[in-house]
Amino acid sequence: MGFCPELGASATGALPTRRPTPACRAFLLLARGLAVDIPPPERVSLDVKMQRLNIEWADGHASVFPLDGLREACPCAECEGKKVERIPKPGVLHIFRQKNRWKNVRIEKAGSVGLRITWDDGHRGGIYRWDRLRELQPAE
Ligand SMILES: [Zn+2]
Numbered sequence: 001m002g003f004c005p006e007l008g009a010s011a012t013g014a015l016p017t018r019r020p021t022p023a024c025r026a027f028l029l030l031a032r033g034l035a036v037d038i039p040p041p042e043r044v045s046l047d048v049k050m051q052r053l054n055i056e057w058a059d060g061h062a063s064v065f066p067l068d069g070l071r072e073a074c075p076c077a078e079c080e081g082k083k084v085e086r087i088p089k090p091g092v093l094h095i096f097r098q099k100n101r102w103k104n105v106r107i108e109k110a111g112s113v114g115l116r117i118t119w120d121d122g123h124r125g126g127i128y129r130w131d132r133l134r135e136l137q138p139a140e
Pocket of ligand 1: 074075076077078079123125126
């Protein structure tokens with residue numbers, strides 16, 4: 001019966017009995033895709049009149065997302081939103097310039113992970129994770 005001192009596992013495949021350290025646990029959380037460094041925002045509000053989604057983050061930072069930009073960055077498998085690096089800042093006239101006029105958008109929290117958005121066409125493909133939204137937010 002072999003025992004590898006480096007891996008701490010026996011040849012039978014039994015796991016080492018050592019408890020994971022906090023750093024190890026944090027790494028495992030990250031590895032599972034659960035971002036631990038972006039806490040849920042303080043406030044999320046939809047402004048259909050202005051065609052914007054406003055997010056007030058726990059650290060006091062505020063982001064304004066134009067709805068068209070958010071739709072283009074849809075995180076589901078069918079849309080190509082993953083290609084979007086950053087949503088452009090909403091200009092003064094973005095309401096008139098954007099392709100769509102969203103009238104019946106609904107938002108709901110997807111647990112503590114992020115936001116689910118249902119669009120006018122009924123599309124609600126994926127979860128906009130807080131860390132992704134932070135990444136996508138328009139530049140100041
Ligand atoms: Zn989609």
